[in-house]
Amino acid sequence: xxxxxxxxxxxxxxxxxxxxxxxxxxxxxxxxxxxxxxxxxxxxxxxxxxxxxxxxxxxxxxxxxxxxxxxxxxxxxxxxxxxxxxxxxxxxxxxxxxxxxxxxxxxxxxxxxxxxxxxxxxxxxxxxxxxxxxxxxxxxxxxxxxxxxxxxxxxxxxxxxxxxxxxxxxxxxxxxxxxxxxxxxxxxxxxxxxxxxxxxxxxxxxxxxxxxxxxxxxxxxxxxxxxxxx
Amino acid sequence: xxxxxxxxxxxxxxxxxxxxxxxxxxxxxxxxxxxxxxxxxxxxxxxxxxxxxxxxxxxxxxxxxxxxxxxxxxxxxxxxxxxxxxxxxxxxxxxxxxxxxxxxxxxxxxxxxxxxxxxxxxxxxxxxxxxxxxxxxxxxxxxxxxxxxxxxxxxxxxxxxxxxxxxxxxxxxxxxxxxxxxxxxxxxxxxxxxxxxxxxxxxxxxxxxxxxxxxxxxx
Numbered sequence: 351x352x353x354x355x356x357x358x359x360x361x362x363x364x365x366x367x368x369x370x371x372x373x374x375x376x377x378x379x380x381x382x383x384x385x386x387x388x389x390x391x392x393x394x395x396x397x398x399x400x401x402x403x404x405x406x407x408x409x410x411x412x413x414x415x416x417x418x419x420x421x422x423x424x425x426x427x428x429x430x431x432x433x434x435x436x437x438x439x440x441x442x443x444x445x446x447x448x449x450x451x452x453x454x455x456x457x458x459x460x461x462x463x464x465x466x467x468x469x470x471x472x473x474x475x476x477x478x479x480x481x482x483x484x485x486x487x488x489x490x491x492x493x494x495x496x497x498x499x500x501x502x503x504x505x506x507x508x509x510x511x512x513x514x515x516x517x518x519x520x521x522x523x524x525x526x527x528x529x530x531x532x533x534x535x536x537x538x539x540x541x542x543x544x545x546x547x548x549x550x551x552x553x554x555x556x557x558x559x560x561x562x563x564x565x566x567x568x569x570x571x572x573x574x575x576x577x578x579x580x
Numbered sequence: 581x582x583x584x585x586x587x588x589x590x591x592x593x594x595x596x597x598x599x600x601x602x603x604x605x606x607x608x609x610x611x612x613x614x615x616x617x618x619x620x621x622x623x624x625x626x627x628x629x630x631x632x633x634x635x636x637x638x639x640x641x642x643x644x645x646x647x648x649x650x651x652x653x654x655x656x657x658x659x660x661x662x663x664x665x666x667x668x669x670x671x672x673x674x675x676x677x678x679x680x681x682x683x684x685x686x687x688x689x690x691x692x693x694x695x696x697x698x699x700x701x702x703x704x705x706x707x708x709x710x711x712x713x714x715x716x717x718x719x720x721x722x723x724x725x726x727x728x729x730x731x732x733x734x735x736x737x738x739x740x741x742x743x744x745x746x747x748x749x750x751x752x753x754x755x756x757x758x759x760x761x762x763x764x765x766x767x768x769x770x771x772x773x774x775x776x777x778x779x780x781x782x783x784x785x786x787x788x789x790x791x792x793x794x795x796x797x798x799x
Contacts, residue, residue, distance in 0.1 A: 400676065407685050420611075496602050498598050503595060525782065527784070537703075538790055
């Protein structure tokens, strides 16, 4: 069996040459004139058809999961948690002490968010999160990770050159502020609680949540008074 | 294993390429791949550690060339071959072997909300005495297994301090090879950036890495 499997990893993988690489995504996004289905489209269709025929997967379950990723999880969930922590000191204490329970109050539980830890950014400590070994990321609160988070440039450099990475994201951290990088090597999933920006004192939770970007909750961005994007 | 997936501290990959207004999936097939992985995972024949381990065994040059979801697609098939859920002939033909019975999927659409919301927790409520305490100086072992490990190369042999004790969790190194969960204490260990990277690092910076008891030794 192992030779069969190994053979697959070596040869069948090679047959996929020509499909998009992670780094090519951004460029490829501009090319919407593609009319022929890609090799991967055909191969994945063939696999799904096989698994459905064998009764191994329910296509309607796959549809429901795609819908979950596209519409039910995502950084708007995490932003609501952050805004609540900014406006409710008791909630913030619960969130930092037992993130699983505090996030469950919103119902943002489950796959890849089973064991949550929230890291509070302060004027003296800046946290940022990476997974150098794969792509670990808190799905219920942030959704699926962006391509850059899973890419070699970010995974390789976040731990050895965090300040250089932050500069690329437009964030300058003064030398007297500690930078703590969290490498998600286990099943703990980290969410950064960014600093609440000045000038937001009168704002309600909903207005605050609109300011909180995905990048700020990964720790590669700061929250500003501009509406969050992304 | 010392694979190319273990990227922490590598250099030469270039700038981080960000995409404005990035969609959740760049093509429908990506969404089908990740959800097939979840639908197949629901059978319980292999877990997250086995899934990561097969992806790591993709030859390095291929691994770096493939897109993220190509890696997942390739790993899914390898896991299913290992678990004898499909045969190579079925994969190549796209057709079930003649005479094979049709099963009932482990994950039906009606159960998806529960399946997603419950997740697959890796914390275990079993008694296990911690080998280390918060505040203690520890060294990451210098190990180079050819099998799966979550101890990144850049931390091996380095000294840090136990910052948090998360409790008892499944140990991926044994879990990935079907040798059991071997639950044990998981810690967040802080390493000064200069301990990891030398004088080029900023003196106040640090890297926090999640590590199990079996990765650590006394200083």
